[in-house]
Amino acid sequence: MIAWLIEPLSYAFVLRGLLAGLLAAIACAGLSAFVVWRGMSFMGDAMAHAILPGIVVAYALGISLFIGALGAAFLAVVGIGLISRNGILKEDTAIGVVFAGFFAFGVLLLSRVVSFQDLGHILFGNILGVSNGDLVAMVVVVVVVLAGVGLSFKEIVVASFDPSHAVAIGLSPGLIRYLLLTLLALTTVVAIQTVGVVLVLALLVTPGATASLLSVRLGRTIGLSLVLAVVATIVGFYASYYANVASGSAIVLTLSLFFAVAALIAAVRRGRTKPGAIETTE
Amino acid sequence: MTFNFGFGYGGACVLPAVPDRPALSVDSVSFAYPGSERRVLDGVSLTVRPGERVALIGPNGAGKSTLLKLVLGLETPQSGLIDVYGHHAHECLHRVAIVPQRTTVDWRFPVTVRQVVTMGRYVHLGWFRRPGPRDRECVERAMETMEITDLADRQIGELSGGQQQRVMLARTLVHDADLLLLDEPLNHVDISTQELIFHTLERLTANGKAAIVSTHDLGVLTVHFSRAVFLDRRVIADGPVEEVLTPETIAHAYGFEFHEHYVPPVVSKGGRE
């Protein structure tokens, strides 16, 4: 049994892949509860797709792909903000427009940069191709994200729960929103390496959604998200190794499985609670 | 497009109240929402002194909520000035607190009653500071006052309308503001909660706080308020409740037309005419 666990890890590239998966999962899970409760899933998905042109441009210019990706993510956020500013179009619409436009732009640029053929890896992840340098960057991002959420926790909660109260006490919900979007951008860029553009959304949403089914307290929801994400990554990664399937998808499917189980548990709990159990003190 | 970097958030307010200034001074304020030509408020002037309890009444769309937003600094008027205890609105946020209309809050958010009430202390804490024993004590007392201690660990969405309103008021209590704004606090709220709200307001104003309550409910006006302001984009009337509450203003508040030739029915004892 131990040998079965250890064997894959004896290869450095596998170990790096597992670490990368864990780091990405942790960063995403740290934000997941907020993504779920603030309705930022679409934004998360859009950001992942909007990153494509940034990567291609960075590659063509020979600069760090990480920087290119971040640059594109920020531009996308600015674009979305600009479009939905005056309230004529909903943010939902603005996101859709920017998301598709950026992604298409990326594909167009890609067709011109002949030597860049990594679209498949960008879309579905390249967990085995993670370098030590990549890992370092990922660690930094995870630390920044966890610190960001940890230090600003109560501010994020206030701004999410009651934005006008936040404003009333001088805390700008816009600032909190941009803080979250920044953390989201960093997280997305990191997670793309392991699960790819198409599946980042799953890492961002499923842990938080699953945890929210099982807990009503935000702190516990976040803790549970982290645990679920880590376990799913380990299980999914080993499964992909022994079953010879793509790692990113295996991790995401494991998360989805956890969600299904949680949904069952929640349904059973609801069935057991008597209807109208809300007490009133009147 | 403006962006507030939130430097006003947190920490003890260093600006003392300017002595002898009213709690709230609204001076010829006009406001239209960006992108709209229609003025929601047009040359509104109003003064509230410490210790006063003022009812703000008016029809829907009259600008009552908007006025409260402006006092908080959520929006900026195109013209006119708003001063709170002698300082511009939004300069010293510790002094103003609002009990919001229910709809601005996400009730399904996974926070407990105690956590929501504690949020009222954040204005004194600011970034990076966690609530301490004094804050926790404040929170317990406020929950006791609003009679929600037994609900402290419940998720906020599990509560009834009245209970939720008490939670909001408890949050306002720990904020320890000097000027309280209540936006339609009586909607969907049971009688005992209403009574609790007014009892608390009376105590607060007796201690020198000021309160502005926007409401539709004419029944409470005569009982709980000495002064009313009738607002319909402009201040239509401002004074003692009996003076402000005429059949005309009532009709106006409810959107009815007032018929000049209306003759109230005469109820006579005895048989039919």
Added chain:
Amino acid sequence: MRITIHSSVTAGLFLLVALSLAWAGGSTESEGAAVPDEATPLAVVATTSIVGDVVRQVAGDAAEVTVLMEIGQNPHAWEPTPRAIGLMEDADILFLNGVGLEEGLLEIIDSIPTGQVVEVSEGIEIIGGDHDHDEDHGEANDHDHDHGEGDDHEEHEEHEEHDEDHHHAAGDPHVWFDPNNVIVWVDNIEGTLVATDPANAATYRANAERYREELRALDREIVEAVAAIPPERRQLVIDHVALSYFARRYGFENLGTVIPTVTDQAEPSPRDIAELVEAVRAEEISAIFVGGTASRGLRAMTEAVAAEVGRPVEVRELLTGSLTAAGGRGDTYLGFVRYNTRQIVEGLSN
């Protein structure tokens, strides 16, 4: 403190997009289609730069040859642009490598109203299917590959196209690694050109004969060069299954590949790579190879394999799907082969 974001940001964004589009609209390697004229030379189009070079050798100045793929383009990954399709339509003859190399053409080739379409590899003895290289594999082939022909593509499919039925013809298309196969190309090209443009038949035949002679000389050169590698070290490891014809002709063994298929548009599994690492460890290979048109990710994985082995293993680049730019070390087919031979000999005889 309040900040106002101007519409200059919006203007900046639009400017950026406009500039990028202008840059992106650069020229392709292909020249324009021939202008219709009375004495118009034959308009010939070739898919890869390798096919193009050989066609040019045979056609000489008598035909106008346009190559569709840019230098450095991976032929497995190439998708024809509308412009390329236009060139194919206008051409008198379209020369393909065939054997499923040009995966991007497989589905559309029948619907393009082209002139003649000629697969230059017609008549070559094809090493067939993904599994035929089994006999060349050493220990590395314990993995149970249940790939059908279509399987490897499912993991990769381009997001916006979803061609589930993307299949490739049976066989290993990398025929050009054996100059004797290119002699067959020359025969096919010569035959087609002569039949289509009899006026220049003499030129075509002369060019073809001359080039065939050069190819035979090249073949002898390679035999001599690889003699320097001791037989037990004639083992090839490369990013995808591209060297089967070279191995067959010159007596090498295909020890293993990072991607175990003849196309590189597939994802290796961790176990595939682990087994390759074991295979390389077990043998005394001093160098493994990566193709010039391999993607960044594939390159990284090949290097990871080399690093994983535990003793120094060089990663040497070979030219695979494309010639280099003019003036480079492999700007003709002959140069291409010579360069590769040198790399292999130097890498394996250390």
